[in-house]
Amino acid sequence: MKTNYYKTILKKIENKDLTVGIIGLGYVGLKLLLQFANKNYRTFGFDNDKKKIQNLKKNKSPISYISNQNISKIRNKTFYSNNFKNIYSCDVLIICLPTPLNIKNEPDLSDIKDCIFNLKKILRKGQTIILESTTYPGTTNEIIVDKLKNFKIGKNFFVGYSPERENPGSKNFTFWNTPKIISGHTKKCQKIVENLYKKIVKKVIISKNLMDAETAKIFENVYRSVNIALVNEMRFILKKMQIDINEIIDLAKTKPFGFSEFRPGPGVGGHCIPIDPLYLSWIAKKKGYNTKFIKLASQVNLETTKKILKEIKKIVSKQKNKKILIIGLSYKKNIEDTRESAGVKFFTKLLDDKINVRFLDGLVKELKYKNILHKSIDLNYKSFSKYGTIVICSDHDFYNYSKILSSSNLIIDLRNRYKFRHEKIIRI
Numbered sequence: 001m002k003t004n005y006y007k008t009i010l011k012k013i014e015n016k017d018l019t020v021g022i023i024g025l026g027y028v029g030l031k032l033l034l035q036f037a038n039k040n041y042r043t044f045g046f047d048n049d050k051k052k053i054q055n056l057k058k059n060k061s062p063i064s065y066i067s068n069q070n071i072s073k074i075r076n077k078t079f080y081s082n083n084f085k086n087i088y089s090c091d092v093l094i095i096c097l098p099t100p101l102n103i104k105n106e107p108d109l110s111d112i113k114d115c116i117f118n119l120k121k122i123l124r125k126g127q128t129i130i131l132e133s134t135t136y137p138g139t140t141n142e143i144i145v146d147k148l149k150n151f152k153i154g155k156n157f158f159v160g161y162s163p164e165r166e167n168p169g170s171k172n173f174t175f176w177n178t179p180k181i182i183s184g185h186t187k188k189c190q191k192i193v194e195n196l197y198k199k200i201v202k203k204v205i206i207s208k209n210l211m212d213a214e215t216a217k218i219f220e221n222v223y224r225s226v227n228i229a230l231v232n233e234m235r236f237i238l239k240k241m242q243i244d245i246n247e248i249i250d251l252a253k254t255k256p257f258g259f260s261e262f263r264p265g266p267g268v269g270g271h272c273i274p275i276d277p278l279y280l281s282w283i284a285k286k287k288g289y290n291t292k293f294i295k296l297a298s299q300v301n302l303e304t305t306k307k308i309l310k311e312i313k314k315i316v317s318k319q320k321n322k323k324i325l326i327i328g329l330s331y332k333k334n335i336e337d338t339r340e341s342a343g344v345k346f347f348t349k350l351l352d353d354k355i356n357v358r359f360l361d362g363l364v365k366e367l368k369y370k371n372i373l374h375k376s377i378d379l380n381y382k383s384f385s386k387y388g389t390i391v392i393c394s395d396h397d398f399y400n401y402s403k404i405l406s407s408s409n410l411i412i413d414l415r416n417r418y419k420f421r422h423e424k425i426i427r428i
């Protein structure tokens with residue numbers, strides 16, 4: 001009898017008799033694996049980082065906001081591996097691999113391409129592959145669908161795309177209550193992806209095809225990039241008029257429609273906002289359109305970090321005590337991710353300028369720069385008076401900001417942590 005792969009997989013999803021393999025156990029992948037495991041699906045985590053796999057096997061979480069306890073709770077239904085030997089046992093494979101830029105600032109999809117190249121030889125009929133990585137419109141077709149010619153996609157193999165909307169460190173939006181866009185190469189692919197994600201999120205939004213789902217994700221991040229650039233530009237304009245941007249936002253956001261709140265910061269960081277807009281600019285150029293606005297936003301955001309650094313140096317040069325302490329090296333609060341972080345840029349540039357600078361970050365304990373390992377200072381509020389200036393780059397919630405204020409000489413608050421005016425607080 002001919003196997004009906006479509007019905008089989010739908011049944012497996014329903015009966016929780018399904019193995020979900022997650023490829024890439026980073027911020028996106030590990031969180032996703034936990035969602036499925038916690039809903040009693042068998043899970044298989046793949047990552048080429050051997051140390052990460054060893055640690056996960058010992059229930060050690062690589063991510064600060066995922067506890068070891070969370071990892072140990074799912075241990076009895078989760079396998080981990082640094083190779084693809086057991087891919088065969090997975091019914092669904094979800095790719096959560098990095099999508100960085102190459103040295104020419106163009107999309108670098110080599111991790112996903114290599115992964116598909118290696119998988120191709122070992123995939124079997126009846127499996128489903130879903131891409132979760134953020135990328136330019138057309139990627140899933142180009143590097144997955146087109147490469148799996150030995151299968152009949154939609155009949156004996158299924159392909160989908162579902163972008164991740166993870167907001168690391170956020171307490172307001174959980175995985176469960178953040179609606180998830182899903183899509184499939186065919187209607188049947190779409191249905192499988194829909195039914196699968198319905199098990200782990202409250203609301204699933206159906207995109208009519210893969211490309212729309214890819215575009216929606218990248219548009220979300222471009223929207224953020226452009227608005228952050230706008231607010232950063234506003235801050236510099238208003239500074240010339242001695243107007244505080246944050247107070248203006250407090251007023252403007254009272255409009256109940258047509259205004260979304262974005263706050264100025266030290267500059268954008270992380271894996272998404274500095275990178276994703278360039279994915280869109282790149283594909284636009286390939287299609288014959290030269291983006292202006294999107295590129296400009298990226299440029300303004302990059303310049304923001306440079307301008308702020310210049311301001312910090314100016315402020316410090318006027319102090320008798322030239323020692324600086326940076327609080328928060330990660331690109332935003334409550335996480336340990338330092339990718340593209342403004343705090344790291346400040347720290348390393350100040351070191352290059354031979355300025356006496358230290359950092360405090362309970363999540364980023366050390367930073368290697370030019371072969372030297374720099375360690376976070378230990379938390380001792382009393383010691384803050386040793387520094388002429390304290391720069392708050394990421395305002396982790398676990399610090400006591402009134403203690404910081406009372407024990408420091410001068411604070412440059414780049415996060416609007418202090419909502420009041422004070423002689424010791426400077427906002428740039």
Ligand SMILES: NC(=O)c1ccc[n+]([C@@H]2O[C@H](COP(=O)([O-])OP(=O)(O)OC[C@H]3O[C@@H](n4cnc5c(N)ncnc54)[C@H](O)[C@@H]3O)[C@@H](O)[C@H]2O)c1
Binds near residue numbers: 023272
């Ligand atoms: N971090 C976020 O908040 C976030 C949010 C939404 C979307 N995204 C997107 O999700 C994707 C993944 O991002 P992330 O932040 O989880 O990345 P990450 O760097 O935290 O994790 C990627 C993981 O993949 C592993 N890996 C790399 N190459 C591999 C390979 N060839 N085979 C197996 N494992 C490999 C790495 O060791 C790492 O553990 C990216 O496209 C990103 O843009 C990230």
